[in-house]
Each structure stands twice: as C-alpha cells, then as structure tokens.
Amino acid sequence: xxxxxxxxxxxxxxxxxxxxxxxxxxxxxxxxxxxxxxxxxxxxxxxxxxxxxxxxxxxxxxxxxxxxxxxxxxxxxxxxxxxxxxxxxxxxxxxxxxxxxxxxxxxxxxxxxxxxxxxxxxxxxxxxxxxxxxxxxxxxxxxxxxxxxxxxxxxxxxxxxxxxxxxxxxxxxxxx
Numbered sequence: 001x002x003x004x005x006x007x008x009x010x011x012x013x014x015x016x017x018x019x020x021x022x023x024x025x026x027x028x029x030x031x032x033x034x035x036x037x038x039x040x041x042x043x044x045x046x047x048x049x050x051x052x053x054x055x056x057x058x059x060x061x062x063x064x065x066x067x068x069x070x071x072x073x074x075x076x077x078x079x080x081x082x083x084x085x086x087x088x089x090x091x092x093x094x095x096x097x098x099x100x101x102x103x104x105x106x107x108x109x110x111x112x113x114x115x116x117x118x119x120x121x122x123x124x125x126x127x128x129x130x131x132x133x134x135x136x137x138x139x140x141x142x143x144x145x146x147x148x149x150x151x152x153x154x155x156x157x158x159x160x161x162x163x164x165x166x167x168x169x170x171x172x173x174x175x176x
Contacts, residue, residue, distance in 0.1 A: 001028040001171075005139035006116070007035045007130045007164075010050040010101035013145030017175035018105055021143035022112050024173075030140070032116040034105050035133050036098040037126040043085055044068035047097060056100040063093055095121060127163035134168055141171040 006021040008014040025032045039047060044067035047053065054061060072086040089097075098121045109116035119137070122129040134142050146161045165172040 001030045001140045003031045003033060003137055003139045003141075005033050005035065005130070005134050005137060005142045006105070007037065007126075007133070007142070007144050008101055008105050009036065009039060009145075010052060010097070010104065011145060011147070012051060013147050013175060015051065015108070015145075017143050017145040017173075018108060020173060020175050022109055022114050024141065024143065025114055026112075032109060032114060033119055033133075033137050033139065034102055034109075034116050035119040035122055035130070036101050037122040037124070037129045038091070038094045038098055040088065040094065040123070041085055041126075042089070044087060044089060047089060050097070050101070052100060052104045053097070055104065056096055060093060060096050060100075064089065126160045127167065130160070130164050131167045131169070134170055139170050141173060142168055143173045143175065146174045146176045 001024065004021050004025055006018055008018060021032055024030065044064045048064050048068060053064070067087050067089060070087055075084060075086070102118050102121075106116050106118055119133060122133060130142065130144070133139070142164060144161055144164060161174045165174060
C-alpha cells in the first residue's frame with residue numbers, strides 16, 4: 001500500500017476515518033492524499049455541526065447562522081431521501097469551508113508526524129468525485145467515514161460510502 005486517499009467532509013465519522021488512514025499510513029509507509037468534495041447537498045444547520053466550523057471565521061459562521069434562520073418549508077420524505085437542499089449555501093462559502101476542513105485534516109496529520117498532500121477541492125456528485133480522485137492518484141486504498149452530516153445519515157450506512165465501495169478501483173475501508 002503506497003497511496004491512501006482520504007476524502008473528508010469534516011464530520012466526526014470522517015475524523016475517525018482520518019485517524020485510521022493515518023494509522024495505515026504509518027504501518028505501510030504510505031502517502032496520504034486528502035480530498036474534499038464541496039458540500040452542496042447540505043443545509044446550513046448541517047454545516048454548523050462540523051466540529052471545526054468555527055475555525056473558518058466569524059464571517060462564515062455569521063453567514064451560516066443567517067441561512068439557518070431563514071424560514072423554509074418542511075421537506076417531504078421524498079425530498080429528504082433525495083438530499084434536496086431548500087437553502088443552499090453560496091459556493092464561495094462552501095469553498096471556504098472546504099479549505100478549512102482540509103486544513104484541519106492536514107494539521108491532524110502533521111501533529112502525528114505525517115505529511116499529507118491536499119488535492120484541489122472537488123465538485124459534483126461526491127461518490128463519483130472520490131472514485132475519480134482514486135483513479136487519478138492511483139490510490140491503493142480509500143479510507144472514508146460511513147456517515148456524514150445529514151440527520152438521515154444516522155439511520156444508514158451512508159450512500160456515498162456504499163457507492164464508493166462498490167465503484168472504487170481499489171481497497172476501501174469504511175469507518176463507523
């Protein structure tokens with residue numbers, strides 16, 4: 001195992017997965033590549049639950065809090081399952097959050113004495129972006145969390161992790 005791809009959304013399961021990826025990197029003397037796919041499918045309330053969101057700055061927090069306070073219609077069951085976002089965060093805000101998530105992950109790696117490369121922010125459908133990054137980096141393994149930030153994710157294995165495990169050209173480690 002030479003290259004480990006570690007996609008992170010900054011959620012608690014992703015932080016746990018990062019620790020597993022770093023352990024594997026130490027054991028196998030592997031390179032770690034960190035990636036983040038813009039969180040376009042998340043509501044402001046979900047983004048506010050990111051463990052390190054405060055480090056993104058007061059402007060980011062203020063904008064997220066404003067978005068979260070805006071009234072919205074309740075989601076139907078179909079919309080909930082389809083990850084419909086009624087109040088999307090603007091792209092510049094999502095990019096700032098992505099940079100913060102990657103910086104926090106890179107710092108966590110550095111604190112363990114591991115130099116982790118950071119890939120450019122990805123956009124699009126998360127599972128497809130992760131599989132494409134695995135192919136582009138010739139990753140030997142992908143280590144990812146099994147659930148993200150959505151409330152519905154606590155009830156499932158996580159559709160992104162399932163799709164990645166099915167489609168990836170390499171070993172996948174899904175961390176709960």
